[in-house]
Amino acid sequence: MSITVTGTIQRSxxxxxxxxxxxxxxxxxxxxxxxxxxxxxxxxxKVTGQxxxxxxxxxxxxxxxxxxxxxxxxx
Amino acid sequence: xxxxxxxxxxxxxxxxxxxxxxxGLCFGLFNFKGLASQGEFEEIVLDxxxxxxxxxxxxxxxxxxxxxxxxPQLNSIFSLPDNVYIVKGDRATLKALQKSPVAxxxxxIEPNYIYKALEVPNDPEYNKQWxxxxxxxxxxxxxxxxxxxxxxxxxTGISPVPDLKQTKFVRGYDxxxxxxxxxxxxxxxxxxxxxxxxxxxxxYGVAGIAYEANVMPLKVLSAFGGGxxxxxxxxxxxxxxxxxxxxxxxxxxxxxxxxLKDAITYAHRKGVVIIAAAGNASKNAASYPAxxxxxxxxxxxxxxxxxxxxxxxxxxxDISAPGGVGTGAGGILQETIxxxxxxxxxxxxxxxxxxxxxxxxxxxxxxxxMKEPDQVLNVLKKxxxxxxxxxxxxxxxxxxxxxxxxxxxxxxxISFQDFFRWLRDNGYLNPRFWIDGGxxxxxxKLAMVLGSYLLAWFLRVYFPFTWSWSxxxxxxxxxxxxxxxxxxxxxxxxxxxxxxxxxxxxxIGNAIAGNSILNPLFASVLIPFILVAFLLNxxxxxxxxxxxxxxxxxxxxxxxxxxxAVWGFxxxxxxxxxxLINALMCYSxxxxxxxxxxxx
Numbered sequence: 129m130s131i132t133v134t135g136t137i138q139r140s141x142x143x144x145x146x147x148x149x150x151x152x153x154x155x156x157x158x159x160x161x162x163x164x165x166x167x168x169x170x171x172x173x174k175v176t177g178q179x180x181x182x183x184x185x186x187x188x189x190x191x192x193x194x195x196x197x198x199x200x201x202x203x
Numbered sequence: 204x205x206x207x208x209x210x211x212x213x214x215x216x217x218x219x220x221x222x223x224x225x226x227g228l229c230f231g232l233f234n235f236k237g238l239a240s241q242g243e244f245e246e247i248v249l250d251x252x253x254x255x256x257x258x259x260x261x262x263x264x265x266x267x268x269x270x271x272x273x274x275p276q277l278n279s280i281f282s283l284p285d286n287v288y289i290v291k292g293d294r295a296t297l298k299a300l301q302k303s304p305v306a307x308x309x310x311x312i313e314p315n316y317i318y319k320a321l322e323v324p325n326d327p328e329y330n331k332q333w334x335x336x337x338x339x340x341x342x343x344x345x346x347x348x349x350x351x352x353x354x355x356x357x358x359t360g361i362s363p364v365p366d367l368k369q370t371k372f373v374r375g376y377d378x379x380x381x382x383x384x385x386x387x388x389x390x391x392x393x394x395x396x397x398x399x400x401x402x403x404x405x406x407y408g409v410a411g412i413a414y415e416a417n418v419m420p421l422k423v424l425s426a427f428g429g430g431x432x433x434x435x436x437x438x439x440x441x442x443x444x445x446x447x448x449x450x451x452x453x454x455x456x457x458x459x460x461x462x463l464k465d466a467i468t469y470a471h472r473k474g475v476v477i478i479a480a481a482g483n484a485s486k487n488a489a490s491y492p493a494x495x496x497x498x499x500x501x502x503x504x505x506x507x508x509x510x511x512x513x514x515x516x517x518x519x520x521d522i523s524a525p526g527g528v529g530t531g532a533g534g535i536l537q538e539t540i541x542x543x544x545x546x547x548x549x550x551x552x553x554x555x556x557x558x559x560x561x562x563x564x565x566x567x568x569x570x571x572x573m574k575e576p577d578q579v580l581n582v583l584k585k586x587x588x589x590x591x592x593x594x595x596x597x598x599x600x601x602x603x604x605x606x607x608x609x610x611x612x613x614x615x616x617i618s619f620q621d622f623f624r625w626l627r628d629n630g631y632l633n634p635r636f637w638i639d640g641g642x643x644x645x646x647x648k649l650a651m652v653l654g655s656y657l658l659a660w661f662l663r664v665y666f667p668f669t670w671s672w673s674x675x676x677x678x679x680x681x682x683x684x685x686x687x688x689x690x691x692x693x694x695x696x697x698x699x700x701x702x703x704x705x706x707x708x709x710x711i712g713n714a715i716a717g718n719s720i721l722n723p724l725f726a727s728v729l730i731p732f733i734l735v736a737f738l739l740n741x742x743x744x745x746x747x748x749x750x751x752x753x754x755x756x757x758x759x760x761x762x763x764x765x766x767x768a769v770w771g772f773x774x775x776x777x778x779x780x781x782x783l784i785n786a787l788m789c790y791s792x793x794x795x796x797x798x799x800x801x802x803x
Contacts, residue, residue, distance in 0.1 A: 139694065142553045143553040143555040144389050144390045160427070182432050182433075182460070183432075184424075184429065184430060184454045185426060185430075186358070186454050186555050188456070188554065188555070189513075201497065
């Protein structure tokens with residue numbers, strides 16, 4: 129099932145570190161399989177992807193969001 | 204056959220029993236050496252009598268020097284008045300001295316035992332490991348360092364950094380790359396393994412908790428720090444089939460998986476203690492696999508022993524351990540690899556770091572000879588430092604205490620009585636839900652219910668009325684609420700409704716916030732007064748109001764004695780007086796309302 133969420137990319141320093149997407153409603157996703165140009169702290173983006181329930185991580189900061197595509201959102 | 208013909212069968216049995224007892228007794232006596240023979244000494248203390256002339260002591264000293272070829276010396280300049288002398292010698296010398304004529308001039312001759320201070324490892328960075336001191340690992344090391352126990356680390360793999368050189372490894376597997384060699388490409392697994400069994404007392408780097416235990420590296424997470432439940436489940440089975448005693452999983456996710464659950468049940472049945480991190484989303488339930496039955500879910504503590512801000516809490520949290528805050532001095536320091544694969548000392552934070560503390564201590568507990576995983580969990584929980592007023596279950600059974608855990612394990616098995624008493628005291632008896640013992644103080648609650656019934660009984664003696672469900676309902680609502688509901692934590696379900704339903708009327712004002720300071724608007728005569736005023740002319744509901752007034756009177760009365768904390772009134776005499784006056788007013792209110800009922 130595909131979902132689309134808008135939020136800000138952040139670097140989480142949990143454990144060995146992870147990439148997070150904080151949405152405007154306060155949900156934190158752990159970004160998975162993201163292209164390098166998405167992973168810029170503070171970048172506001174609209175991400176389309178899939179929640180991977182079958183994946184477990186060391187960061188454990190929220191649902192795992194596997195990125196299919198994204199577009200930069202201008203402020 | 205011959206004996207059985209000569210001796211009747213029953214006597215035969217008795218004979219056998221007596222024989223067995225005698226053999227056991229002899230064996231026990233033979234092996235009993237007494238406590239005194241366990242100490243180490245290299246010197247012998249001679250305490251000469253004070254009632255003999257100094258010249259005689261000098262004679263004896265020179266006799267010792269000649270006969271035993273020893274040079275007696277005063278222990279220190281302060282020993283002169285007591286005539287305490289020291290000679291070098293072992294057990295044989297000690298016996299010879301005790302048998303020699305010298306003994307007659309002494310008060311006693313005894314070994315100069317060497318007492319050791321707690322073992323402080325010589326690792327130069329050990330002073331930065333606040334986390335190890337906070338779990339009191341040094342006293343635990345007096346008993347065991349985890350020798351003979353195998354801890355499986357299901358993680359990103361383990362790289363052979365210098366501070367793992369003396370650490371013992373057993374064969375593991377890399378489920379990501381499907382090969383036997385297991386190395387780390389993230390730095391996480393190596394760090395976690397370090398907390399469990401970093402090489403210690405090697406004059407290098409930092410220490411680990413169970414540093415004589417074997418480590419089994421199992422890689423299921425890739426460099427980015429994620430992996431599939433299928434690989435994790437296989438790794439758990441691998442560990443169980445290869446004689447792992449403890450499994451550490453510093454990983455988690457949101458998905459419930461039958462495969463994973465089955466693997467955990469399998470490993471638990473094989474006697475493996477399974478530990479997992481509670482998760483770092485700061486939400487009120489642990490992530491999977493920590494939330495599964497048979498898995499010890501670990502929440503994280505900051506250096507002050509408070510819940511770390513990121514740590515999950517509530518359902519699924521069994522115990523708490525240091526997870527650190529930040530990546531500086533407040534984090535957990537171990538040696539691991541950086542992104543270029545080079546070894547370095549780094550501080551990490553997370554429930555990922557808290558779980559291996561519990562895994563390390565579980566290994567120490569298992570090394571004392573405790574086998575059953577449920578027993579190990581009980582020892583860990585029972586020995587944990589309880590945190591008072593932990594209404595949201597931030598800490599589980601409490602903060603991990605390595606020293607107390609190992610001591611408890613060594614002291615022997617927990618008897619069924621102990622266990623049952625502990626279960627009951629902590630409210631763990633409900634099998635369906637995990638009930639937090641800290642949430643409900645049972646005794647005051649029972650006092651409130653009983654007190655309200657006593658008050659009602661008292662009223663009834665003077666003003667006869669009939670018991671009704673509405674009265675009983677009022678009594679319960681006013682005095683205690685459905686207090687057993689308060690300790691319920693159901694996964695992903697907000698706990699607030701349970702706290703509110705589990706609260707009496709006077710406590711509702713503070714149930715939402717989850718603290719124990721009474722709100723004076725609720726903890727007063729106000730609500731019973733409103734209820735009585737509105738319901739007095741309703742034949743059935745009136746009894747609910749009366750019951751409520753009596754219940755609130757009992758609740759306030761008990762609170763005035765047991766815990767008189769009222770918002771704005773402090774927790775001293777003023778709060779007590781406030782509660783007592785209101786309790787009396789509630790009782791008077793009930794009295795008036797009942798009087799109203801009586802035919803004049």
